[in-house]
Amino acid sequence: MKTVMRAAVLRKFNEPLQIEEKPVPVPGPGEVLVKVRASGLCVSDLHIQDGKIATVKLPYTPGHEMAGVIAAVGEGVSPDRVGEHISAAIDIICGECEFCRTGRTNLCRELVRIGFERDGSHEEYCVIPAKNAFPVNKDIPFEQITGIPDAVGCMYNGLKNQAKLRAGQTLLIMGVGGLGMNAIQLGKLMGATVFATSRKADKLETAREMGADEVIDTSREDLQKRVRELTGGRGVDVALDNIGLEWSINEGVSMVRPGGRVLVCGYISEEFRVNYQEVMKFEKEILGMRGMTRQDMAEVIELVNSKKIVPYVYKTVPFEEINGALGLLRGGGTKGRVVLQFPEE
Ligand SMILES: [Zn+2]
Ligand SMILES: [Zn+2]
Known part of the structure; x- marks a missing residue:
C-alpha cells in the first residue's frame, strides 16, 4: 500500500x-x-x-x-x-x-x-x-x-425531528440548491406537498425533476402571493429556509400558517430581526437544526440503499x-x- x-x-x-x-x-x-x-x-x-x-x-x-x-x-x-x-x-x-x-x-x-x-x-x-x-x-x-451525512442527512433531521413534517402537510423550500434538491425528495417521501423557490430557471427545472409539486420563480413572481394562492390563503405548514438571510427568515415567518414552523438552515446573516408579534400571536415556531443524529444516519442509509432517496x-x-x-x-x-x-x- x-x-x-x-x-x-x-x-x-x-x-x-x-x-x-x-x-x-x-x-x-x-x-x-x-x-x-x-x-x-x-x-x-x-x-x-x-x-x-x-x-x-x-x-x-x-x-x-x-x-x-x-x-x-x-x-x-x-x-x-x-x-x-x-x-x-x-x-x-x-x-x-x-x-x-x-x-x-x-x-x-x-x-x-x-x-x-x-x-x-x-x-x-x-x-x-x-x-x-x-x-x-x-x-x-x-x-x-x-x-448521506450532510446534504441529505441534515435535511432529514430538520424535516423529521425539528419540523415534524407529516403526511398531507405542505412544505415550502426557499432557495433550492445542494440541500433543497434532497429536501424535495424527502418531503415527497414523507407524504407532503412540496413547493420550491429559486430565482434561477435551471434550478427550478431540476426541482421539478426531483418531485416538487409547484415551483416558484422568485425573479419574476410574488412569492407571498403565490403561496397564498397555492394554499387557499392559509399558508404552508412548514417553511424551510435554505437562504439564511434576515429577509428570507421573515418571509418564512409570514408564509407559514398559524402554528406553523420555520426551519432555519442557511447561515449567512450573523443576526436577524423578526416580527415577534407574528411569532407570538400566531404561535409560530422558528427552529434551528444541526447535522443529524446517529439514528438519522442509519435511517438515511436505508433510504439510499433502497434507492428511495437518490x-x-x-x-x-x-x-x-x-x-x-x-x-x-x-x-x-x-x-x-x-x-x-x-x-x-
Ligand atoms: Zn456541510
Ligand atoms: Zn456527547
Missing part, C-alpha cells in the same frame, strides 16, 4: 488550498483508514476558507462529506471490515454527555467534527473512528454516498480541481453538490 498521498491543505485563510504530499495516516486503536473515493464540497468549506469557523485550526485538510472504502483497520476493529464501502458520520461524539445518552448525538457537548476540527476527506486517505464508518451497499455510486449530485470533478470547484460554488453557479472524485489507486 502507498505510504505517501496527496491532500488539499488549507494553510492560510482567504487563500486557495494547496495540493501537497503527506504521509498516509496509520489507524490507531478503534480507528479505520479510509481510501477516499469521493468528497463533497459544501458551503461550509467556503466559510472555513474564509476563516469564519472559529474552531478550525490551520494548517489542515477540510472535507466532511466522505465516501470511500476501508483500506486498513486499527487495533480492536474487525479485519472483516476491510473492503466495506462507507459513509462517514461527521460528528465524533463522546457517547456519555446528556445529549449522547438521550439520542441527540448531534448536540454532543464534546463534539469534534471530521473536516472541521480535524482532517477531513479532501485527501486520498483519511483516518476516522470505526464507529463513524457506516457501511453502504456497493451498488451505490461513491458520489451519491457523499450526500442524493442529488450536480457535478463531479477530479480532486486536483478543488480550487476551481470551490470558485464555482462561491459564484453560485451550481444547482447542487459538486463532488471531488479520487482514483481507485
Whole structure:
C-alpha cells in the first residue's frame, strides 16, 4: 500500500488550498483508514476558507462529506471490515454527555467534527473512528454516498425531528440548491406537498425533476402571493429556509400558517430581526437544526440503499480541481453538490 498521498491543505485563510504530499495516516486503536473515493464540497468549506469557523485550526485538510472504502483497520476493529464501502458520520461524539445518552448525538457537548476540527476527506486517505464508518451497499455510486451525512442527512433531521413534517402537510423550500434538491425528495417521501423557490430557471427545472409539486420563480413572481394562492390563503405548514438571510427568515415567518414552523438552515446573516408579534400571536415556531443524529444516519442509509432517496449530485470533478470547484460554488453557479472524485489507486 502507498505510504505517501496527496491532500488539499488549507494553510492560510482567504487563500486557495494547496495540493501537497503527506504521509498516509496509520489507524490507531478503534480507528479505520479510509481510501477516499469521493468528497463533497459544501458551503461550509467556503466559510472555513474564509476563516469564519472559529474552531478550525490551520494548517489542515477540510472535507466532511466522505465516501470511500476501508483500506486498513486499527487495533480492536474487525479485519472483516476491510473492503466495506462507507459513509462517514461527521460528528465524533463522546457517547456519555446528556445529549449522547438521550439520542441527540448531534448536540454532543464534546463534539469534534471530521473536516472541521480535524482532517477531513479532501485527501486520498483519511483516518476516522470505526464507529463513524457506516457501511453502504456497493451498488451505490461513491458520489451519491457523499450526500448521506450532510446534504441529505441534515435535511432529514430538520424535516423529521425539528419540523415534524407529516403526511398531507405542505412544505415550502426557499432557495433550492445542494440541500433543497434532497429536501424535495424527502418531503415527497414523507407524504407532503412540496413547493420550491429559486430565482434561477435551471434550478427550478431540476426541482421539478426531483418531485416538487409547484415551483416558484422568485425573479419574476410574488412569492407571498403565490403561496397564498397555492394554499387557499392559509399558508404552508412548514417553511424551510435554505437562504439564511434576515429577509428570507421573515418571509418564512409570514408564509407559514398559524402554528406553523420555520426551519432555519442557511447561515449567512450573523443576526436577524423578526416580527415577534407574528411569532407570538400566531404561535409560530422558528427552529434551528444541526447535522443529524446517529439514528438519522442509519435511517438515511436505508433510504439510499433502497434507492428511495437518490442524493442529488450536480457535478463531479477530479480532486486536483478543488480550487476551481470551490470558485464555482462561491459564484453560485451550481444547482447542487459538486463532488471531488479520487482514483481507485
Ligand atoms: Zn456541510
Ligand atoms: Zn456527547
